[in-house]
Amino acid sequence: MKALICRKPGELIFEDRPAPGRPGAGWALVSISHVGICGTDYHIFEGKHPYLAYPRIMGHELSGTVTAVGEGVAIARGERVVVNPYFACGKCIACRRDKPNCCVSIEVLGVHRDGGMCEELLVPAGNLYPAAGLSFVDAAAVEFLAIGAHAVRRSKLAAGVRTLVIGAGPIGLGTALFARIAGQAVTIMDMSRERLDFAEGQLGFPVIDGATVSPVDPVRERTDGDCFDLVFDATGSKASIEAAFAYVAHGGALVMVSVVKGEISFSDPEFHKREMMVIGSRNALRVDFDHVMAAMHHGAIPVAKLITHHTTLQNSPHDISRWAHQKSGLIKAVIAF
Known part of the structure; x- marks a missing residue:
């Protein structure tokens, strides 16, 4: 599969990476549709992120379609989804108190592990939230709004x-x-x-x-x-x-x-x-993702005004490097796959 790699600060390249393969029990395979570009992504590109190991596939504001599921997964193939990019351990004191957003050992897609600026991604099924009725562009905005x-x-x-x-x-x-x-x-x-x-x-x-x-x-x-x-x-x-x-x-x-x-x-x-x-206040919980999607469905969030810039996967290396320094008019940019 094609993936956009930040190989080192200031260097974005395309690489062909092996496809993720079939999902195991409790996991699902997602075909990525759109990726929102976050301030974190610009910091990674500029070498300003304090806890990042290069090379890294960036991207944690993700929408896509489920293409395969492992055993015990209720979400259906073909489902349009928003990806919760926070991977929690499920065992620490925060997780035991239903606060996986501040898990002691949290891993965030695109930061602690490779993210979604690629064609396919394996994700725990519990991190996928149905986004029926939302466009893929709007679905990619859910995480930052959450x-x-x-x-x-x-x-x-x-x-x-x-x-x-x-x-x-x-x-x-x-x-x-x-x-x-x-x-x-x-x-x-x-x-x-x-x-x-x-x-x-x-x-x-x-x-x-x-x-x-x-x-x-x-x-x-x-x-x-x-x-x-x-x-x-x-x-x-x-x-x-x-x-x-x-x-x-x-x-x-x-x-x-x-x-x-x-x-x-x-x-x-x-x-x-x-x-x-x-x-x-750190990250977000399922209830926050659901609240954002409900507000979008009711027309309470002017997503089209917030997403001011668009690019394609092919043009993203040039555009990300440009937008890292040219912020005029930029609120939120989205990559379309």
């Missing part, structure tokens, strides 16, 4: 709260959309005027320019001096996360959707006097 849906569910705050989402990239926009679906009054902050214009003009969110000298001033102005009940940081920026503590109202919560390498520091008196919560 990250935001999971973060909103983790916050556990009621409808009607005032919410700030920092970061207007794909994950931040997905978080904002599902916060709005949950009935929250959502504002988006970013330092990019282009992304703010997209969030405001295309998606209808009020925005705050994070590039201002003191973003805390417009934060207070928008909230009658109270700050936001709920703040999500989806920037992947240490400075942004540390600044976000000051945007949280007394009794509020900060949800860290993004992750940074290193340590985060904050003023304990400021944290303490707010009695605020700090919540980590």
Whole structure:
């Protein structure tokens, strides 16, 4: 089969790899249709991922068709599916508590093991979710949107709260959309005027320019001096996360959707006097994937606006290398097989 390999930072090549073969018990073979390109993929290409061994087949935002199944698999051949790319051990403390998204030994397709930028992929049947009624393009967007849906569910705050989402990239926009679906009054902050214009003009969110000298001033102005009940940081920026503590109202919560390498520091008196919560959010669960697909079926997610760039498998080496550096107008790109 044909596969796109990141052989080393900055080098993408096609290789003919052996076909995966027949699936064993509990596994299924998926013919890949579409792959969303994630920020993680760009980091792998640029050599910025801290825990990756090259060469690697990238790709974890996947849709496809089941072409063969092993013994004990209920999903049918010919079924259109979304792939959950998080492989959990099923035995650790997190898995025993029904939290496989933060499994102690988690392996993510395209990161810890070869992913879906190839023609066929063997996947545990439990990681395949039926996507009947969705286009293959929309199905490839489910995983990144599930990250935001999971973060909103983790916050556990009621409808009607005032919410700030920092970061207007794909994950931040997905978080904002599902916060709005949950009935929250959502504002988006970013330092990019282009992304703010997209969030405001295309998606209808009020925005705050994070590039201002003191973003805390417009934060207070928008909230009658109270700050936001709920703040999500989806920037992947240490400075942004540390600044976000000051945007949280007394009794509020900060949800860290993004992750940074290193340590985060904050003023304990400021944290303490707010009695605020700090919540980590990692990956997503089946319930989040199902929530995203239901929202898509109801027309609540403008997928066509979010997927701004398209390419083919043949053109993907050139386009990925270009989009890694040319971000203007780019929200989400998808490879069609």
